[in-house]
Amino acid sequence: MKFVKMALDWFNDRTGLIDMLDPMVKHPVPPDTGWMYVFGSAVLISFVLQIITGIFLATMYVPSSSEAYQSLEFITNSATLGSFLRGMHYWGASAMILFLGVHMIRVFLTGSYKFPREMSWLSGVVLLFLTVGMGFTGQTLRWDQNAIWSIIVGAEQAGRVPFIGQWVARLVLAGGTLSSVTLSRFFVLHVFVLSGLIIATLSFHLYLVLRNGISEPPVPGRRVKIPEYRDFYKRLLEKRGVPFWPHAAWRDAVFGFVVLAGIMLLAWLVGPPVIGKPPNPTIIQAEPRPDWYLLWYFAVLALLPHGAEKWVIVFGPLVVIVVLLLLPFVFPGGERNARRRPWAVAIVLTIVVSVAVLWRAGITAHWSPDFNAEALPKEVIGVTSGPVYLGSQLFANKGCIYCHAIAGRGGHRGPDLTTVGDRLTEQQMIIRVTNGGYNMPGFGSILSSTELKQVVAFLQSRQAPE
Amino acid sequence: MVPDADFLVKPVKTSRRGFLSFLSVATGIVGSIVVAIPVVGFFLAPVFKKPPGTWQVVGAVQDFEVGKIVEVEIEDSSTVPWTGVTAKTGAWLHRKSDSEFVAFTLNCSHLGCPVRWEAGAQLFMCPCHGGVYYIDGVVAAGPPPRPLQQYPARVRNGKVQVRSSPIPISS
Numbered sequence: 001m002k003f004v005k006m007a008l009d010w011f012n013d014r015t016g017l018i019d020m021l022d023p024m025v026k027h028p029v030p031p032d033t034g035w036m037y038v039f040g041s042a043v044l045i046s047f048v049l050q051i052i053t054g055i056f057l058a059t060m061y062v063p064s065s066s067e068a069y070q071s072l073e074f075i076t077n078s079a080t081l082g083s084f085l086r087g088m089h090y091w092g093a094s095a096m097i098l099f100l101g102v103h104m105i106r107v108f109l110t111g112s113y114k115f116p117r118e119m120s121w122l123s124g125v126v127l128l129f130l131t132v133g134m135g136f137t138g139q140t141l142r143w144d145q146n147a148i149w150s151i152i153v154g155a156e157q158a159g160r161v162p163f164i165g166q167w168v169a170r171l172v173l174a175g176g177t178l179s180s181v182t183l184s185r186f187f188v189l190h191v192f193v194l195s196g197l198i199i200a201t202l203s204f205h206l207y208l209v210l211r212n213g214i215s216e217p218p219v220p221g222r223r224v225k226i227p228e229y230r231d232f233y234k235r236l237l238e239k240r241g242v243p244f245w246p247h248a249a250w251r252d253a254v255f256g257f258v259v260l261a262g263i264m265l266l267a268w269l270v271g272p273p274v275i276g277k278p279p280n281p282t283i284i285q286a287e288p289r290p291d292w293y294l295l296w297y298f299a300v301l302a303l304l305p306h307g308a309e310k311w312v313i314v315f316g317p318l319v320v321i322v323v324l325l326l327l328p329f330v331f332p333g334g335e336r337n338a339r340r341r342p343w344a345v346a347i348v349l350t351i352v353v354s355v356a357v358l359w360r361a362g363i364t365a366h367w368s369p370d371f372n373a374e375a376l377p378k379e380v381i382g383v384t385s386g387p388v389y390l391g392s393q394l395f396a397n398k399g400c401i402y403c404h405a406i407a408g409r410g411g412h413r414g415p416d417l418t419t420v421g422d423r424l425t426e427q428q429m430i431i432r433v434t435n436g437g438y439n440m441p442g443f444g445s446i447l448s449s450t451e452l453k454q455v456v457a458f459l460q461s462r463q464a465p466e
Numbered sequence: 467m468v469p470d471a472d473f474l475v476k477p478v479k480t481s482r483r484g485f486l487s488f489l490s491v492a493t494g495i496v497g498s499i500v501v502a503i504p505v506v507g508f509f510l511a512p513v514f515k516k517p518p519g520t521w522q523v524v525g526a527v528q529d530f531e532v533g534k535i536v537e538v539e540i541e542d543s544s545t546v547p548w549t550g551v552t553a554k555t556g557a558w559l560h561r562k563s564d565s566e567f568v569a570f571t572l573n574c575s576h577l578g579c580p581v582r583w584e585a586g587a588q589l590f591m592c593p594c595h596g597g598v599y600y601i602d603g604v605v606a607a608g609p610p611p612r613p614l615q616q617y618p619a620r621v622r623n624g625k626v627q628v629r630s631s632p633i634p635i636s637s
Contacts, residue, residue, distance in 0.1 A: 066550025148552060149579060152633060153594070156578035159635035167513050169635040176517035176632025178552050179545035282539050282556035284572060284580040287593045301577065302595040306609060367596045371582065399587030403596070413596050441598045441606030446588050 028241030029248045030216035036110070037214065039103035041252035042259045043127075044206075046096035047198065049263065050134075053089040054191065061141070063187035065180035068143035069279055076275060087267030093135055095263055097293045100131055105348055108327075111336030112215035114224045118328035120212065123205045125324045130198050132293070137190035139291050141183070144276035148178055149288035151186070160313045178281065213237065218336035226333050287368065295362030296355045302367045303358075306438075369402035370411035380407045382461065391458025394451055398443065406462060414440060421463040429456045518543050521620070521627040530561040530626065535583045535601070538569070540617075543630045557617050557628055558583050558590070560601070569619040569628045570603050575636050576610040590614060611636055 012018040060079060062071040075082035104124060107113055113121035136154070140147045151172065159169035174181040216236060225232075242248065273291070277283055290298050304312055338345055375396035383389045395401055403413035424432070433455060436442030447455065524538035538559045545553040558570040558581075570590070572580045579594035589606060590599035598607040603614035615634035620627050 064548055064550075065552045066548050143552075152573065152578040155633065156573075156576075156635060159637050165637040166635055170513045170632075171510070173633065175512035175515065175545075177542040177545055177555070178549075178633070179542070180549045180552070181512065181546055183552075278551060280551045280554055281572070281580070282537065282554050284537065284556060284582055286580050288579055302609075304609070309609065309611075368593055369591050369596055371591075371593065397586040399584050399589060399591065402584075402587075402591065436607060439596060439607050441589055441600065445600070 024210055025245045025249075026243040027210060027213075028237040029214055029244045030236055031240045031242055032217055033214065033248055033251075034217065035251060035255070036106055036217075037248070038251050038255040039099045039106055041256055042099040043096055043103055044202070045256040045259055046092050046099060046263070047202065049092040049260065050089065050096065051195070053085055053092060054195075057085060057089055058191065063141070063184055065143065065178075065183045065279070068141070068183055069275070072142060072144075072275055076272060083271055084267050086272035087270065088263055089138075090272050091263045091266040091270075093138060094291075094293065095259055096131055097135060099259070100128055104128065105352075109338045109341075109344060109348060110215060110218050111224070111331075111334075111341070111344075113328045114334070114336065115226045115229055115328075115332045116212050117208070117215060118332065120205060120208045121328045122325060123201050123208065125321070126201050127198065127205065128324075129321070130194055130201065134190060134194045134198065135291060135293060137186050137194060140186045141190055142273070142275060143183055143279050145279060145283060145286050146276040146288050148279045148281060149286050150290060151178065151182060153288055157313050160310045162314065215336075218338070220337040220339050221335075222337075223335050224333040229333075289362075289365075292359075296358035297362075298365075299358040299362035302365070303361070364412075366412035368411075369399070369413055371402060373401045373410045375401070376406060376409055380409065381458075387454045387457040388461045389458075391454035391456070394447070394455050395458055398446065398455075400455070403440070417459060417462055419462060419464045421460045424459075426456055426460055429459050517632045519618075519629045519631050521622075521629050523625045524557075524559060524628050525626055527621055527624050527626055530559065530567070532561050532563060535560045535585070537572075537583070538626075538628065540628050540630050555630070556580075558614075559619065559626065559628070565621060567619040567621065567626055568603075569617040570614045571617060571631075571634050573615070573634055574610055575605075575612045575614060575634070576608070578633065578635075581614065 008018065057075065060071060060075050060082070062068055072086075076086055077083070107121065107124065136150075140151055155169040155172040158172045159165040161168050170176060173179075174185050213233060216233070277286070289295070300312065300316075301309070335341055373396075376392055378384060381389060381392040395404075395406075401410040403411045404415065404417045405412055406416070406418050408418075420429075430452065432440075433447070433452060434442060434444040443452070443455075520543040522540045522543075524540060530536065535558050537556050539554055539556055542549070542553045542555055556572045558572065560568045560570070562568060570581075574581050574592040574594065574597045576592065576595055576597045579592050579597075581590040581592045581597070581599065583589075584591055588601050590601075590603070592598070592608070592610070596608045597605070597610040599610070599614050600606045603616065605611075605613060617631055618629040
């Protein structure tokens with residue numbers, strides 16, 4: 001021990017690093033911060049895990065379009081602990097996004113974005129978008145079928161930008177088509193650019209924590225008065241402040257350990273995301289989906305009314321960014337406790353419930369045709385010959401079953417037709433099938449008059465049992 | 467002599483400190499610009515480079531049945547040599563008559579997902595958001611804002627040729 005102390009003393013004498021870091025580690029923090037203040041540290045720990053696992057994954061990953069898929073297959077299926085490492089990287093990213101969201105909600109509900117911590121909030125907003133960017137670019141590096149179509153979908157969205165959309169889309173693709181340069185750019189973005197920006201912004205974020213201190217737990221009725229707040233906070237720390245190490249840090253350490261254990265458990269039990277089909281754009285049996293944290297946005301794009309799409313794709317994110325950036329300037333002072341801010345609670349609840357509902361919709365993707373739907377069995381059709389039977393065969397062959405379910409079989413894009421015979425008359429069905437509608441093609445030019453009669457006869461026979 | 471014209475006869479007094487500050491900032495700015503020009507130019511070049519489309523044979527005329535739609539493969543001509551299998555792309559080729567061929571892109575005009583030709587339904591369907599097109603590429607249902615785009619197609623010396631093009635981006 002004596003030797004270690006001597007070595008540390010020598011090191012500190014020559015570098016001054018311990019003298020510099022000691023006040024930072026032991027800086028006073030308000031008392032009673034509790035477990036609500038651990039989520040920021042959880043994000044930090046998850047990010048450090050991402051850096052470590054990412055570096056080691058990069059030692060085997062080949063960022064070339066012709067070999068990336070094979071190298072990822074090798075990492076997953078052949079390399080020792082490769083699948084586990086990929087799992088840690090994936091679940092680490094999920095943890096980072098999850099706890100970033102929870103941390104932001106905590107900061108918003110406790111009014112911690114108010115004076116003098118406006119810049120902490122702004123840098124946090126930047127970190128949010130950088131982290132989502134890391135998630136998306138990470139998904140593309142799998143360079144499987146889902147990845148390449150996701151990039152094309154991303155380019156299509158970029159193309160909606162007014163005036164310069166085509167150029168922005170070509171910037172995303174690194175040209176007019178997918179190529180190895182596309183992958184190289186996403187690799188550079190993921191590994192160097194976004195990671196570097198996150199490290200820089202995170203450092204700034206932590207520096208601000210040291211400069212302005214962490215916000216004290218809000219007390220109902222204790223409002224933030226801008227001219228007096230700094231003196232109040234200084235007095236609070238002088239009277240009741242406790243050193244961060246170890247009085248507050250132990251909770252961060254314990255929660256961080258739980259997060260790490262959870263990530264490793266998921267990596268072990270669930271594993272990494274499945275690698276899809278090879279990145280061959282001619283394989284059209286593809287259903288591109290984003291990773292779980294963007295599924296809600298996938299649902300938004302599907303459920304938007306016609307005409308609103310361009311505005312939402314381009315201006316939706318812009319509005320969200322502007323609102324988030326303006327928040328601390330519009331409400332710099334005042335009440336911080338959530339019990340006295342019912343609108344803040346209502347806003348958070350609305351956002352959380354909306355995202356949850358959209359997320360669930362994104363998982364089921366009921367708007368997508370079910371191409372795997374099989375023809376209805378005899379027990380559902382009820383007969384084995386005649387117009388009703390022939391109509392049931394057309395119902396399957398003409399793709400109606402991809403979008404309409406009968407007796408629980410078929411897609412869900414259109415209405416369930418199990419009892420459509422009770423709802424629509426023969427004439428109404430003929431009009432509907434012939435002309436189609438907003439989400440249904442008109443079959444007037446596809447079905448012959450005989451076929452139309454058979455389909456309608458089948459649909460008329462779909463009635464609730466008496 | 468009017469006072470405002472003093473600078474014409476008197477040298478402007480510039481302190482050594484001021485000059486050195488100006489020199490440092492100016493060299494920094496000029497140096498940054500000198501570095502930025504080739505870097506930005508290198509990065510943005512693909513955005514402005516016109517992709518070279520090439521005619522590619524996808525089969526003999528007799529390989530395709532009149533009235534049928536099949537998927538054909540072409541190679542992106544604007545890609546780099548080490549792109550591998552990703553350089554391939556597909557097209558839906560429709561032989562409308564003995565001599566007339568139409569080639570549709572695989573990309574849905576909504577958000578670019580790969581549309582499938584459902585021969586039984588005689589419809590193109592998109593798996594992402596449910597866009598549907600008729601056999602002539604016209605929007606039949608769902609969110610696509612415009613018809614399926616087409617690649618140029620022609621017949622030369624008994625061979626069907628399709629001209630490769632950039633991925634169609636709806637704006």
